Amino acid sequence: xxxxxxxxxxxxxxxxxxxxxxxxxxxxxxxxxxxxxxxxxxxxxxxxxxxxxxxxxxxxxxxxxxxxxxxxxxxxxxxxxxxxxxxxxxxxxxxxxxxxxxxxxxxxxxxxxxxxxxxxxxxxxxxxxxxxxxxxxxxxxxxxxx
Ligand SMILES: CC(C)(COP(=O)(O)OP(=O)(O)OC[C@H]1O[C@@H](n2cnc3c(N)ncnc32)[C@H](O)[C@@H]1OP(=O)(O)O)[C@@H](O)C(=O)NCCC(=O)NCCS
Numbered sequence: 337x338x339x340x341x342x343x344x345x346x347x348x349x350x351x352x353x354x355x356x357x358x359x360x361x362x363x364x365x366x367x368x369x370x371x372x373x374x375x376x377x378x379x380x381x382x383x384x385x386x387x388x389x390x391x392x393x394x395x396x397x398x399x400x401x402x403x404x405x406x407x408x409x410x411x412x413x414x415x416x417x418x419x420x421x422x423x424x425x426x427x428x429x430x431x432x433x434x435x436x437x438x439x440x441x442x443x444x445x446x447x448x449x450x451x452x453x454x455x456x457x458x459x460x461x462x463x464x465x466x467x468x469x470x471x472x473x474x475x476x477x478x479x480x481x482x
Pocket of ligand 1: 413
């Protein structure tokens with residue numbers, strides 16, 4: 337079992353990091369049946385040299401949108417999702433954003449728990465922040481004011 341300190345997270349800068357994220361998205365496709373490409377800003381988590389997780393966010397106006405996050409099964413339960421939330425919240429604060437939004441599929445208790453622990457509150461989303469994700473059934477929406 338890896339120790340927490342072994343995980344490093346950074347914003348992606350290279351094509352190789354993007355290829356690693358695409359490979360992880362394919363591995364998680366049964367749990368996350370949509371592969372994101374359009375998102376602007378991505379982070380990768382590594383355990384030593386090994387890619388173990390990823391997260392992404394978009395910015396529209398003064399709001400952020402956490403579009404996706406995944407952690408490979410073997411590395412779950414180490415607080416990595418919460419660190420991937422933190423890094424995006426820091427990015428949003430540095431960018432002067434007013435709030436960030438996200439969603440969880442109903443039944444995704446680990447993800448909902450992580451968001452609550454990091455200060456997100458359930459919300460009814462204004463359509464303009466959620467685009468194609470607005471008004472879905474079986475989805476919980478979350479907001480974190482900054
Ligand atoms: C959701 C996911 C990102 C969590 O990653 P992680 O690094 O294991 O998350 P963390 O360790 O930061 O926290 C998970 C929390 O959920 C809790 N948890 C785990 N399994 C749970 C369950 N079945 N029911 C309720 N809570 C659960 C953990 O105890 C932890 O809470 P804690 O901080 O109170 O201990 C990971 O499971 C994953 O990639 N799942 C598939 C893809 C996905 O659902 N992505 C998110 C939606 S975009």
